[in-house]
Amino acid sequence: MQNKRELHAERIVIKIGTSTLIHNNSQPNMHVIQSLANVLSTLKKAGKEVVLVSSGAIGVGMGVLGLDERPFKISKQQAVAAIGQTELIQLYNQALQKNDMVAAQILMTKDVINFPESHTNVMNTFQELLQVPNAIPIINENDSMTVSEMDHHTKFGDNDQLSAIVSNLINADLLVMLSDIDGFYNGNPKKSATVKYDTVHAIDEEIIAAAGGHGSKFGTGGMTTKLKAAKMILKHHQQMILADGKDPDIILNILAGENIGTLFSDI
Template sequence: MQNKRQIYADRIVVKIGTSTLIRQNSKINLNVIKKLAKVLSSLKKDGKDVVLVSSGAIGVGMGVLGIDRRPVKISKQQAVAAVGQAELMQIYNEAFHEYGMSVAQMLITRDIIDYPESHTNVMNSFQELLSMDNAIPIVNENDTVTVSELDHHTKFGDNDQLSAIVTNLVDADLLIMLSDIDGFYSANPLKVPDAHLVSHIDTISPAIIAAAGGHGTKYGTGGMTTKLKAAERILKHNQQMVLTNGKDPDIIFNILSGDPVGTLFSTARE
């Protein structure tokens, strides 16, 4: 049995991926959202600072509009995201209200990095929200205005990157990335039978990058490569990240208890 991990986390960013939020039948997984709301509300009431980075706007929008395939056209993606974001926040709002919590929608663009005034404004908003006893910020990219063409670069690229950037911005101790996989494997476990779960990674080496592969689901954009890029940013700032399966959000309690679940990205030795 592996030893307990040393996890110090007073300020936590939790990122939940589209593949965890949306079922294969295009319906939103309400059980996951309800349990996530319960867990994060409990952490907040215990005195921890909590930020949720949520994917899923396009996936939820596809379900609401009855679209089977993720749109290719950028403007169609943005329109579907606008529909989905409204639905998603309503669902989160109802779920968190059950536990006496309010949610704050924060739709941000990359100019929070590039422009000092935007950076200051979003930091002020974060600090005020984090100081409240009964409010949890829910962050997503502002899909309706973000583009990454010509000279107008406002897009983060994916919510894995966004979650790492938010972790840096708010100076969080830990990023918990909830996905549809148990962690980082030595090779693709669907193709390599003896692939093993890597418990701890302290640097993103060429060998680690080579072991990553594959793309996200039809609803999302992420894959293991984007998660490694996020982990690289986390390690550079001497923060910690755990990548694990989010099908049962109670696993967050296991992580904070030091149980060796998922893959821990940390420069500190276990």
């Protein structure tokens, strides 16, 4: 029997991805949304400070508009995101209201973080919201305003990295990254026999090699951005857990110290 993890997490950021929130037909997964709202509410009522970083605006927008494929043109993606974001926050709000909670939406662009005055303003907003007893801050990148070309100064790059940046900003104790994979493996678990890491203490040569090596920029697909986020978390001496998000109740098990997913920690 494995020992329980010692997690002292009072301020928690939870990140959930599009593939967990949205069915293949672009319809929202209401079971996941309601379950997540229940968990967030339970933690808040228990005295925890919680922030949700949620993807899904474009996915939900595609469902609202009846689109089968994601638009290629950037301006059309931004329009779909604008439509989807309002629907997504409504779904969260309806789910949270069943627990006497409300959603507090914050849409961010990278320049907000980079300019001192706007940085101070967003920090003040976070600090005030975290003290509101029935409010759950829900963060997304402002996709309708950012430009999607690589390295544009208004864009974070992805919500994995945004969740790490938010964790750094508010000095969170723990980032729980809910994904469609149940941890970090020494290879592709869908293609070969692999071993899951229980704990990763540094994004070193061994971890980079396990993800595919330097040539792949930390590997391919979603693991690239997750390792970049983990690197930011470790740099600030924080902790992150990568776990399967299909049942958000897993968050409660994680906080109870169960050995779930992969823990990234320099301790």
